[in-house]
Amino acid sequence: MTEASAPGAYMRAEIFEQPDALRRLTERAGDALAPVAHRARECPFAVLAARGSSDNASIYGKYLLEGRARIPTALAAPSLYTLYGAPPRLAGGLVIGVSQSGAAADVIAVLEEGRRQGAVTLAITNTAESAITHAAEHVLLLNAGPERALAATKTVTGQFAAYAWLVAEMTGDEQLKRQLRRLPDHVSDVLALEPAIARLDQAFLQAERVVVIGRGYAYGAAHELALKLKETCFIGAHAYSAADFLHGPLAMIEPGYPVIALLTHDETLEMTVEVVRRVLGRGGRVLCLATQPAVAALAALDARPELTTLSLGRPPSLLSPIAFIVAGQLLALHLSVKLGHNPDVSRGITKVTVTK
């Protein structure tokens, strides 16, 4: 990285590369995943191993695998493999490891254990010939191109899309495949909102804490938005499902407390709107990122300055988490730069963190 780069220049470039990166993935994902999808279909359970943003993609993967492929899906507890030496029985299961760099030692350990025990193993990575590609029987390369900003962007949306492709192949869901082929256009629609999003960040310039609410298929995206705000803006941002939020954390909301709510036009919409209503009732401020069909559900709430809504266009509800993430990337980028940070470089963390 040259000294001359403007802060966030790499992150912004990589955010805008996403439609092309997703197009490249689309060209290859179906064929690349068909063999593992065929074997995975009858697995009685799945285990997903990942860290950081890849873990957020895997939350989405869990919902897709459980809700669409009907396979009970656990997120791996890596310490059982790497520290305690007490992994669960994995034979016959599906084990997926996700790592942008392909170097995550704990993720690799889970894949290796799965393979040793006779599980179906799949690695999802952006890095050809990385260690993770040797650990799994099946490999999906994201082909997103090198990612230079500290904050992962195009590899994250690639991971989300990869899980959707896998499940589309496992279930033979032609509608989902068609939707995935149009995904780059939906992402372009969100990128076109950059000027509006750059204005929204004003509301967060003074924020020390932010809550991000998303439920169901949007829950992983809520975690990814929160992580991006933490990584790039050093804000205490935390994600909750709409249901968990009502079980206690709602009590934290005081006048002015900022909340980002992700609203999509599916069965979770009513409860998420209810959370927005409750937050506003406590004096909180809410930024709603919503699909266009979901915007109508907010009409029941009185217009007031504490409520801001941004329509992200018309992605299908199942893929709307990817639209939320792209909007969140732009928000985090602009906020980070305005706060005087540079999201391209580190403040004490490294791009590749190897833990065991």
Place this chain on the structure above:
Amino acid sequence: MTEASAPGAYMRAEIFEQPDALRRLTERAGDALAPVAHRARECPFAVLAARGSSDNASIYGKYLLEGRARIPTALAAPSLYTLYGAPPRLAGGLVIGVSQSGAAADVIAVLEEGRRQGAVTLAITNTAESAITHAAEHVLLLNAGPERALAATKTVTGQFAAYAWLVAEMTGDEQLKRQLRRLPDHVSDVLALEPAIARLDQAFLQAERVVVIGRGYAYGAAHELALKLKETCFIGAHAYSAADFLHGPLAMIEPGYPVIALLTHDETLEMTVEVVRRVLGRGGRVLCLATQPAVAALAALDARPELTTLSLGRPPSLLSPIAFIVAGQLLALHLSVKLGHNPDVSRGITKVTVTK
């Protein structure tokens, strides 16, 4: 609740009831769980459904079921059952639902679906004849007595212990059973630390944010400490595994940022000490709650005012999470009262929250 109650009086009384409540559980848990443990032993996977504190107990349950009984274990995504109508295949699996009140509609829905599909089902609750007891084939009543404070305490340690009893029965682990029988004494040892813990809370009186670090078997306890601080003190408290924390959130730590680290004498100790070192290196303040054997590992860190260590005695490492939780309850109680709150009553949330 009478108006005359001192703030936190119910919570404190219930915290101190824990040795007796755990003794009552110990008398019955083995026999009560033997039938379900026998059936659960060969299940290829498990699904755990819970909310709030019960969910934190289930994180611990996941580690125990995976690490000790070797069963891949997923935390349920309730929305797939209650909203999307798209539950995973559960036949042959073990499905556990945990609810203090026994009224949690989404937890009940997961159990009912499991039973309908032919899973082995177990309800863990404190409330006899509650709805959850009719949803599952097997029931474990915690018998902790009525819980009147808003913040759950004795039912939570009961749930943690219930998971340990279940796994001890599933694996025929006589050592763990002996350790569980001595657990009330270890809890009493922590309760005797109340004066010291009440002094520790001074360090958090100005805190708006707190991070709680625990890994492996202590990860669920870290979540429970964070939830208790959120519920009773309205502090933005968040839990991380030591590994996840190094993957990004570490960047949030600025001079004075308060961190609570849970240290036990097992394979996670070295990495957790490393996190303490890194936090101190960034100027953060760390309160270490540590088992006595783990305290020695902190000797490598220079003594400094930003590092405070409290030894919780000598619980076995596998049960040390329960000691951490009890210390965290006392910390939350005293901090809440000093901040002018009353942890016995609500600030916008209700004791029984029913979501679907």
